Amino acid sequence: MNEFQERKINLTWREPKRSYDVVIVGGGGHGLAAAYYLATRHGITNVAVLERNYIGSGNSGRNTTIIRANYGIPESVKFYQRSVDLYQSLEAETDRWIMHKQKGLINVAHNEAGLRTERARAAVNAAFGSKTDFITPAEVKKLCPQIDLSGGGEYPVLGASYHHSGSTARHDRVVWAYAEGAMQRGVDVHQRISVTGMLKDGDKVTGVQTTAGPISAKVVMSAVGGQVTQLADMAGVRLPIRSHPLQAFVTNHYSLSFEPILASPALLFYVSQTARGEMLMGAEIDRQPSYSYGTGHHLLQTTSYRAITLLPFLRDLRILRQWTGVCDMSPDYSPIMGFTGVEGFIITSGWGTWGFKGIPASGEQMAELIATGKTPELIAPFALDRFARDRTMADRGSAGTH
């Protein structure tokens, strides 16, 4: 599919009803994907998605749109590979062009420890169904001719892992595709309605109190990014989440083609080229927990320095714009999905800096959880109670910050 065949997106807005089977709080990718899969896979359409701003206005519109599955532990590789597969078929399924483009992701190593990590990553990926190879510096140069293999003399490229299915997609098109698909099947999506409290029967959650009045529901699902601690608090759930800002930026137009996604876990930066030709760069989260969308000069300085170390051509480009998202960081750098211990309240959260790539699989699995009332096997390791059970999902492969 391409842009020349594109049709107008059909979004139908309806008035909120007083009662639904399922209320999803948060109209970003995760919430809308769950609504979409509830409608398409399970025939549950008496569903409302509540968004306090406009759909996709939160972290779904503030990420760097990387899709990958090259994680470091089996549970994560399997989960994200499911997401990669769903993304690949999403255009055909929704008949919408989401600008999905398979680019290949190179994770370069600059030292002995880095080489070990990338070798381990390739082995774990291969063992659990994701295609990642360990490659030599010469192969890196072939995939990415712009790279300086000496790393400015400081960070030589000694090897890399190459993740074949690393790709990007247009973030708001993903949101709209899911929103349209869900709305066509009867799901209500309500913008500019904030949740101000929970309706409760004892400890049980029976609905939400909103700026448009109370709405009762059999299940309330939080797909909130950013303010999830406050929402969970209304339901009486404590979360292992700290909110950190994450900044990213794009340069002006680079006139040549930069094919792959290049990441350096040691230098803590990654870069890809957008469809417009801008070079898109991201780095690590800000150290202070904060809900501020403020941006800073320090990140531009350090990330540019790191990027130029490997890609000297970036020196000639100018930074065009910069933005910030608020990431829900979990202590083990893995998402939190499933039951919360409070009846009627389930959650998909802890999406930190890896939320965009998880949208389809999280939506599909959470829809299955709502429809069947049981935790699907794929997301069972990511339950909230893993912290109390001391079964955390710490994953070195998730670092790389995107």
Next chain:
Amino acid sequence: MSIQISCPHCGKRPIEEFTYGEIPRVPDHITDPDARNVDRVFMYTNPAGVQTERWFHLYGCRRWLTVRRDTRDNQMSE
């Protein structure tokens, strides 16, 4: 301009010189000792508002200081 923290020894310095130190706050309504341990290790109050926190001036005088900061806009208050 990046966010600045007032260090009692060094004056106003950019936030990049400091490392963050959480003060764990287990809510009083959690009474079970095991649940309190889990909460202290893993859970965060993560308030959207003013909180008291500790910072370590790593690239400076290497001393700890206490700061009150609004997490919504990073305004520091005494």
